[in-house]
Structures are given as structure tokens and as C-alpha cells.
Amino acid sequence: MSAESTPGHRGRGRRRTTRDKRHRGLKAAAWTAAGIVVLGGTGAGYLCFRLNGNIASVDIDQVLGTDRPEKADNGSENVLVLGSDTRSGGNEELGGGADDGTARSDTAMIVHVHEGHKKASVVSLPRDTVVDRPECTDTDGGTHPAASGVMFNSAYATGGAACAVKTVESITDLRMDHYLEVDFTGFRKIVDELGGVEVTTGEDIDDPDSHLKLEAGTHRLDGEQALGLVRTRHGVGDGSDLGRIQLQQAFVRALVRQVGEIGVFTDPEKLYGLADTATKAVTTDSGLGSVNSLMSFANGLKNITPANMRMITLPVRYDPANGNRVLVEEARARQVWTALKNDKPIFKGATEGTATGEARGVVTS
Template sequence: MSADSAPGPGVPGARHRAEGRSRRRRTGLVVMAWTAAGIVALGGSGAGYLYLKLNGNLRSVDIDQVLGTDRPDGAGNGSENVLVLGSDTRSGGNGKHGGGGDGTARSDTAMIVHVHRGHERASVVSIPRDTLVDRPACTDTAGRRHPAAHGAMFNSAYSTGGAACAVKTVESFTGLRMDHYLEIDFAGFEKLVDELGGVRVTTTEDIEDPDSHLDLRAGTHRLDGEQALGLVRTRHGVGDGSDLGRIQLQQAFVKALVGQVKDIGILTSPKKLYDLADTATRTVTTDSGLGSVNSLMAFAGGLKGIGASDLHMVTLPVRYDPADGNRLLVQEAKARQVWDALKRDEPIPGTATEGTATGEAGDVVSAP
């Protein structure tokens, strides 16, 4: 797995990894709106046989059974936490994006989506993959036991033990129970954006990154799937060149997509609706609680009222590791403000992210 990240400003001796390795960098993105727009309305189509086909597309993992009872208690206040990962595990089409041909599962994008009580707003916390964490001992879905590791990169949890170990690691350092798990692959991300008709974004500066096949002039663009994938995985074209800058682009893209998905008109065409639902169910992996179209439909239906203005997106409070500018250290006191707020189902306070590393790409991309 590619493990490099660009150095933070002013870190002595830090440098980028070789460009050839950066081609294997992987970034995925899960957007709840895809499911809300593509599956929810299918319930009114009356085409029962489609449910069987779509159910057959879905893949789920029984995380509750693997992790057992040694987990944080649920909040009990009507809120829900969803761990959202991007990966290259489901589709052979991922190979053209620079990896996935060696049989290694990778997940380099992670977001904790906290759906507040009433499902009218959500807080999203992005976890940089290069963050050093204490990974707990865990068991994967095949029953293999993996030892604990101190100071491991966060994304090593998924590559070591898959979804179950990723969930256990997140629960360990946040103290929050993950009620659900959703994962999408890169090829699926590209196809879904195309089927949604593209996504309009505005860039305030030119973005050029040959590694991500991205060449955008400053201005407003309707990105197709390939361009969108390039945008959410680029590092070298924006900010300080770090993974934190890329996270800021991902967050801006999510807001742009959620903000316009209701206006795309996908519900006017039964074929377009079915194609979207078919692609979504083929490319997502869920926990067993969402492992049927009916369950996924009910969950997504509860999210359809959340618009871009109802999303509060932050990055886990971190700082560059002075011993290695390619790694990030959690600012524990600030991170605790984030986790405590979510546990109480309250907004994340602004003080939690003041003075933290950002990646310096926050204003480069926005919705038009």
C-alpha cells in the first residue's frame, strides 16, 4: 500500500516520495446522496423483481458479530454514526486508476458521518490516512486474529484486517460506536458521477496534476466521473501538497454533489433510476444492518432531507509529526472536543479545529 504523504511546511528534511509511487495513491468517496437519490424512489416503482436483482448486487459484512460486545455503547439520543470508507476492493475497473491489480485491498479515504437526531443535519469528520494511531488487536471477518500496533498509520487498519478492524480502530480512538459501515470503490465512484450527469464545481485557481489526469483552469466546470475522481485524489496540484489538502477538496466536492443532486432529474427516467441503483448496489459494501435494499432504502430515505447547507465538515485535529513530515499526530485535547460533541449530539465547536494543520486548499474548490 502506498503510505507516503507530503511534508508539512517547515519540517526539516521532509520530502515527497517518488512520483512513480504517487501514481498508486488511492482515494475514494462515499456520498449518501447517491443512495438516497437512486434507491429510495425505487420503492414506488412496483417492480418487485428488481429488488431481488439489486439485493443480489449488495455485499455486506457482519461487523457486529465479529466485534462482539467489546464496543462503546450507543449514544441513545437518536443520533447515528456511520463510518464511510473509499476502497479499491470491488471492481476490476479500479486498475486503470493506478492500482488494485495486485490483489491488495486499500482504503485511503475515511469519514465519520454523524447524523444528528431528527436527521435534518450531519457532521462529517475526515480522518487522514497518514495519522498515527494505536491500532487495537482485532479479528477480521475470516476469523484471523491481528495483533495490536502502536503508532500505526490509520489506513493500515483496513489493509490489515478489513472493515471490522477499521471499525474497531475508529471506535477505539474516538470512543464512539459506529452504528453502520459503508464502503465504495473508485471505479464505482466514477461511474456514479457519470450517471448523475456530472457535478458542477468552481475552482479559484488552475489545478494541474498529471498523476491524477487532471487539468482544470480556474472557473466553473461540470466534472465527469474521471475528472471528479482526479479531483478528489489529487495532492500535488493544490495547497501544500499534503493529504490534508486533498481532504479539503473531497469535502468541497461532497458539498457540491449533495447541493445539486436533487436538481439532476434522475427520478424522471425509470431507466436512469434503475441504472443508478444498479451501479450503487454493485459498488457499495455495507454492514449487515444495511445489507438489503429495503434496509438501505429506509436508511437513505432518512437522509434525503439533508442538503449541503446542513453538512458541517471538518478534519480530525492533527499536526505534522516533527520527526517525519509524512505523518500526522492527533491533537488529543482538540480531538476530544470533537468526539465529546458528537457523543452528546451537539455541533462540533470551532475551537476544536483552531490552530490545526489544514493542507491550505480550503478555498480552491466550491459549489458554483
């Protein structure tokens, strides 16, 4: 599918003035997940002092106001995790574009943390999904009119983080309790700080567009290779964004596994290096915009393992009018959103018969 370059900007936030930060979630693609698990549960006071100033945050609650879905009262939480391909701040080479301020949400995931924080359900949102974007206000106070039949990633390109959250809440009727964003450069540095991530590919991958060439087998990917993997689509499956999402989900599992194996929690020097890198790499909502709040949130996620993560793609079908777009399978999607709203497991049949991209199994770990 073609990547649409829509003029926009990255949601701006103020940088906190003390030094620290922590990673969260699962991201990308999914990438963020590992960062937060890694930094969770440490409680080291000196991190809060040294790293707080790294954090960039966006006050999404203030921008969106009260016209939003109600917060869940069942102990669960929803986090919107975005991987952005902003062309500024050193990302030009990695993004393949000019430093013109444009940006898109290259990867999007809703991470639903179930009550008890021992399990998570992750729903990937294809960036080429055709949606109705609601009217939204960006973090600079600019208002953007509603638009029908546009690509999902146009929300971020149009109005930044706040507009992306508003659009997701409109589609799902789920309250996004938190927001977390990582750009290309940040993702690459986090993987390098971890010492690379080991994956096994079931077939050769050769995608000139993402600059990735791997023979079938087991590889330890450095940051640049990992970025190539989560952006690859032409070298696997049917060449669609759906196939790329399957690679991203497999990589997230490998990333979370890597975090658990390298002894971050018992090595203060390694922990600090990763914390410093991760806190510079992400943008959060203001609710996670301090080290204390990030670490408190992450502390509850450290017991989530790959085996306790259910990862799916939003049920979609190819758009008959445009093979480069997908349409939401509304009935099946409602099953997904209802399950998350009620903090229940996602029905296994919710994605049966929907478009997949045909790349599952290319990366197995």
C-alpha cells in the first residue's frame, strides 16, 4: 500500500524541567512496550532526579475536554501507542523524506491492560484504514474540521497526538487513558541500548524500500535493522500494511522477551543507560509525563510476558474501490471493542475471515 504524505506536525508538548523518564507499553510497533517494562519497578530516586527533564509530554486531557468516552471502572486501562515517521529531529534519513515538518502515525496500537495488570490485549490499527475523522483541536489550539472517508493516519498528520486520540476514541468508544509515541530515531536507539533483539525468520526478507535484507534463520538485529523489519512490507506477504503489522507484532514479542533476559533490573548501569535513552525517545500524555508516574504505571506491567499478550489486527477487508486501502469490518470490530470495554478476552473468531496480509510466520520470535 502506498504511504500517504499528508502535511502535518507532531503534537507538541512541553519538556519537563527535572531530569528523568520511563518507557511504557508496547510499541512498535510496537516498540514502547519493552521500554516501559524495562524501566518499571525500579523506584530508584536518582533516576527521577537525573532523567525527568528528558520527558516530552502532551496535555491531551485539557485539549480534548469532557466530550469523551467515560473512564472504565473495572480496573483496566487503555493506552494508544504510536510510532511516528516525523522527518525532523534526525529522522530524515530513516524516514526517507525531507525535514519539512511532515509526520504520520506509521504504527498504531491500542494496548489494553486488563484488571490485575498481568495480561494485555493489543489491537493494531492499520494506518491505511478508511475512517471518518471527527473535528479535533491540536495542542496549539488550532481546530481541524471533520472529514469522511480518509486514511486513519491522516488524524495524526492533521492535528497531532490529540487528534489521533480523538479519532481512536470516536472509532472505538473506548477512553484512551494514556498516550505514548516513539519516533524512528528513538526506536533505533532503544534497540541498540538493549544490545539488539534476536528474531528468527522463516523465510528470506529482501525489501529495498526499508533497506532490510535477511536470509531465513536466527538473527540479532541492531537498531537500524530492527527499524527496517518493523517497516518492511514489500519484501513479505502480499506487500501490504497488514503484513507489516504481523512483523511488528512478532517483533514486540521478541523485544519484551529480550528485556526479560538481559538482566536490566539487576544492573543499575544498564538500567540507567536504557532509562536515559528511552525517556528521550518517547512523548507521553501529561499523566505519564514524570518519572514517578511512568515508573508507577510501568511497575504494574512488569509481570506481563509474551505469553500473556493477545495481539490482533483490527478486523478489516480490502477496499474494493482502492486496493491500497482497507475498510473496517464493523460487526467484528464491535466484538473487539465490546470485549475491551468489559475487560474481557477478545473473541477468537473476531478476526476470522478478515484481511491479514499473509505474512504471519515470517518472523517467529
